[in-house]
Amino acid sequence: MNPGDIHLSVQNVSLRFGGAQALKGVSFDAQSGEIVALIGPNGAGKTSLLNCLNRFYQPDAGARILFEGHDLLRTPAHRIPRLGIARTFQNLALYTGLTTLDNLLAARHIHMRSGLLDCVLYWGRAHREDIVHRQVVEDIIDLLEMEHIRKAVVGALPHGLRKRVELGRALALEPRLLLLDEPMTGMNQEEKEDMARFILDIHERYKTTILLIEHDMGLVMDIAQRVVVLDFGVKIADGTPAEIRDNPAVIQAYLGTTV
Amino acid sequence: MAVLRPAGEFDSTYARDMATVRRPWQWLLLLGFIAALYLLPLYANQSTVALVNRIGISIIAAQGLFVLTGLTGQISLGQAAFMMTGGYISALLVTRAGAPFLVALPLAALGAGVIGLVFGLPSLRVKGFYLVMATLAAQFILPWFTRHAFPELLNGAQGIVVPPPEIFGVKFNQPGTYLYLTLSVLIISTIVAYNISRSRLGRAFVSIRDNDLAAELLGVNLFQYKLQAFFLASVFAGAAGVLAAHNLRHINSETFNLSDSIFLLGMIIVGGLGSILGPIFGAILIELLTEAATLFGPFLVVLFPAAAGGQQALRPLFFGVTLMLFLIFEPRGLAHRWRLWKAAWRLRPFSHL
Structure with missing residues (x-):
C-alpha cells in the first residue's frame, strides 16, 4: 500500500x-x-x-x-x-482479570501459532513463542509509556490508563x-x-x-x-x-x- | 496489585521473568513436598492414605472445572457425568477388551473429552444460567444411558465390577499403592492445567471469560475455543473418573451424581476461581469437611439421640455453610487469601505498603 x-x-x-x-x-x-x-x-x-x-x-x-x-x-x-483491522471501544472492553502484559499478549493471539498440544506441553514452541511475542508487547508498552503498570491487573487501573491499555491491545494486533x-x-x-x-x-x-x-x-x-x-x-x-x-x-x- | 518479588531479585531475561519456580530453595521445597506425599504410606495410617487418595482424585476433576469455569467462564453442572463416562469407558476397555490400564486410562480420558465436547455444543448459543441448565442435561442423559442402553454390555443399573489397575504386573489394590497412581496422574494434570493457564490457549480462554465480544473482535474464534475448553475439562473429569472407578472397584449410574458435580463446582469457588491453586485448596478443604462430617456424625447421635439417622445430612450441611461463608466473606477463595498472605510476608515489616 x-x-x-x-x-x-x-x-x-x-x-x-x-x-x-x-x-x-x-x-x-x-x-x-x-x-x-x-x-x-x-x-x-x-x-x-x-x-x-x-x-x-x-x-x-x-x-x-x-x-x-x-x-x-x-x-x-x-x-x-x-x-x-483493530479497534478500541467507546466503553472499554478490556480483559479486566488479566494484567496489562497479558491483555496485550492475548491480542497477539492471531500472530501466534501454538495449538492445543503445544500449549498443554508448554515445551519448545509455545514457550519460545511467548518469549518472542513478549518482546513485541514490551515495545508497545515502551511506546505508550506503560512500564509501571505492566504487571498490574487491568480491573484495578484508573480510567485513563485503561484507555491506554486498550489502545496498546489494539496495537498488539499490528x-x-x-x-x-x-x-x-x-x-x-x-x-x-x-x-x-x-x-x-x-x-x-x-x-x-x-x-x-x-x-x-x-x-x-x-x-x-x-x-x-x-x-x-x-x-x-x-x-x-x-x-x-x-x-x-x-x-x-x-x-x-x-x- | 502488582506481582511482588522478594527484595533484591531482578530478572534479566523474559524467560526468567516468566519462570514459575524461581529459586533453588523453591525447587528443593517443591520436590521435598512431592517426596513427602509419595512416602505417605510409610508414615501415615490407611485411612489417611485413603483420604489423600480421594482428595487427589477430586483435585483432578476440579482442575477440569478450573479450565472450563475458572478460565473460560462457562459454568457446567455436568462434570460428574463426564467422570462417570471416563470410568465406564475404562471399565469396559479393561474388562471387555482386555486393554492394559496404561492404555485404558488415556483412552477413557479422551473418550470422556469427546462426550464433553458434544455436551458443550449449547455453549455456542447460550450463556450463564441457561448454559447451566444445558449442561445439567448431561447429568441426566448419561446416567440414564448407562442404565438403559446396551444392557448386555453396561449391565443396566447393576453396573460393572472394575478390577484394580495392573501396570507391568504390579497390582494397585491397596490404598498405599493406589496413592502412587493417583499422585502420578495428579502431577501430570497439574502441570497440564498450569500450562494451559499460562499459554496462548489460556489467554484465549480468559479473554472469552472477561469479554467474549472483544475476544471475537480481536480474532479469537469463540466456537473453536469454547469447544476446546469443554473437551479439556472433560478429559480431566474422565481421568479422575477412571481413577475413582478403579479405586472403588465398581461403577454404576449412581457412582457419580449431581451432588458430586455441585461439590466440584463448590470446590473451585471455595478454592478460588481462575487460580491454578483454586482446585487444590478447594478440593482439600471440601474433602476434609466431608471427612469431618463422617467423623462427627456418630457424636451427634450420642449428643442428640433424636437426630439419629440425620448424620448423613452433615456433609451437605457443612458444604452449604462453608460455601455461603466463602461467598460472603472471601468470594475470591482461598487462593486469593494465599496471595495476600504471601504479599504481606514479603512486605514485612511494612505490611501496609
Whole structure:
C-alpha cells in the first residue's frame, strides 16, 4: 500500500434497527496512512458504522465495505483482525482479570501459532513463542509509556490508563487500519493531550491508517487530516478540517441554527 | 496489585521473568513436598492414605472445572457425568477388551473429552444460567444411558465390577499403592492445567471469560475455543473418573451424581476461581469437611439421640455453610487469601505498603 491509495472503501452502508434508521447510504474512502475523523452529534451513527466494519452489525443489502481488496461483509467477525483491522471501544472492553502484559499478549493471539498440544506441553514452541511475542508487547508498552503498570491487573487501573491499555491491545494486533471509538472520553486535558500524542506517535511509527471517532473538536481539527461528518445516519460533509469548520451544514447540525 | 518479588531479585531475561519456580530453595521445597506425599504410606495410617487418595482424585476433576469455569467462564453442572463416562469407558476397555490400564486410562480420558465436547455444543448459543441448565442435561442423559442402553454390555443399573489397575504386573489394590497412581496422574494434570493457564490457549480462554465480544473482535474464534475448553475439562473429569472407578472397584449410574458435580463446582469457588491453586485448596478443604462430617456424625447421635439417622445430612450441611461463608466473606477463595498472605510476608515489616 502506497500513501494515497484507497485503503478502506465504505460504500452505501445502510443499517436499520426495526423502525430506526441508524445509517442511510453512507459512503467514504480512507487513503492509506491517513487519519480520518468521524464526527457527528450523539446518535449520528458513528459507532454503528464501526460496528459494521467489525462485522458486529450486518448492514442492509446493497452495502459494500472493501479493505485492501477484501470484502469485509463476506468475512466472519473473528477473521477481521487477521486482515489487519483493530479497534478500541467507546466503553472499554478490556480483559479486566488479566494484567496489562497479558491483555496485550492475548491480542497477539492471531500472530501466534501454538495449538492445543503445544500449549498443554508448554515445551519448545509455545514457550519460545511467548518469549518472542513478549518482546513485541514490551515495545508497545515502551511506546505508550506503560512500564509501571505492566504487571498490574487491568480491573484495578484508573480510567485513563485503561484507555491506554486498550489502545496498546489494539496495537498488539499490528493493524494497518486502526479504529478508535472515542479514545479520549472521560479524560482530563492532560490525559487527552497524552492520548493525542500517542495516536500521532503510532501514526508516524507504523504508518497506520486511523479512523477516529471523537467529540473534542479542537483535538479533531488538530490531528485529523480529513473529517467525515454524520448526522442522523447521513453523511453531511467530508473534507479537510478547515473545510469542515466553515461548512454550513455541519454548523447547523451542531448548533441547530440556519446560517 | 502488582506481582511482588522478594527484595533484591531482578530478572534479566523474559524467560526468567516468566519462570514459575524461581529459586533453588523453591525447587528443593517443591520436590521435598512431592517426596513427602509419595512416602505417605510409610508414615501415615490407611485411612489417611485413603483420604489423600480421594482428595487427589477430586483435585483432578476440579482442575477440569478450573479450565472450563475458572478460565473460560462457562459454568457446567455436568462434570460428574463426564467422570462417570471416563470410568465406564475404562471399565469396559479393561474388562471387555482386555486393554492394559496404561492404555485404558488415556483412552477413557479422551473418550470422556469427546462426550464433553458434544455436551458443550449449547455453549455456542447460550450463556450463564441457561448454559447451566444445558449442561445439567448431561447429568441426566448419561446416567440414564448407562442404565438403559446396551444392557448386555453396561449391565443396566447393576453396573460393572472394575478390577484394580495392573501396570507391568504390579497390582494397585491397596490404598498405599493406589496413592502412587493417583499422585502420578495428579502431577501430570497439574502441570497440564498450569500450562494451559499460562499459554496462548489460556489467554484465549480468559479473554472469552472477561469479554467474549472483544475476544471475537480481536480474532479469537469463540466456537473453536469454547469447544476446546469443554473437551479439556472433560478429559480431566474422565481421568479422575477412571481413577475413582478403579479405586472403588465398581461403577454404576449412581457412582457419580449431581451432588458430586455441585461439590466440584463448590470446590473451585471455595478454592478460588481462575487460580491454578483454586482446585487444590478447594478440593482439600471440601474433602476434609466431608471427612469431618463422617467423623462427627456418630457424636451427634450420642449428643442428640433424636437426630439419629440425620448424620448423613452433615456433609451437605457443612458444604452449604462453608460455601455461603466463602461467598460472603472471601468470594475470591482461598487462593486469593494465599496471595495476600504471601504479599504481606514479603512486605514485612511494612505490611501496609
